[in-house]
Amino acid sequence: MNLCRVWEAILDPKILAFFLWPALGCLIGGIGVQYSLVLRAFGFSILQTTLLTIPGGFSQIIGVIVGGYALRRFPVRRT
Numbered sequence: 001m002n003l004c005r006v007w008e009a010i011l012d013p014k015i016l017a018f019f020l021w022p023a024l025g026c027l028i029g030g031i032g033v034q035y036s037l038v039l040r041a042f043g044f045s046i047l048q049t050t051l052l053t054i055p056g057g058f059s060q061i062i063g064v065i066v067g068g069y070a071l072r073r074f075p076v077r078r079t
Contacts, residue, residue: 032056035053035056036049036050036053039052039053
């Protein structure tokens with residue numbers, strides 16, 4: 001009986017969202033912090049490392065703008 005409830009909780013989309021979004025956010029944040037160090041380890045100069053991190057920052061800006069627009073366009077509805 002309890003095993004069925006465990007599987008039901010694991011397969012619930014809300015539970016998956018509450019677990020996966022923060023986990024992926026921490027993973028992406030960690031990679032973003034270490035990205036310039038990894039590039040430097042490959043032998044790029046400081047200027048080249050800075051130039052190579054620009055597209056990542058630009059995509060983050062676009063993501064925030066698109067996310068803000070989506071939240072304004074499709075407001076959160078409580079079920």
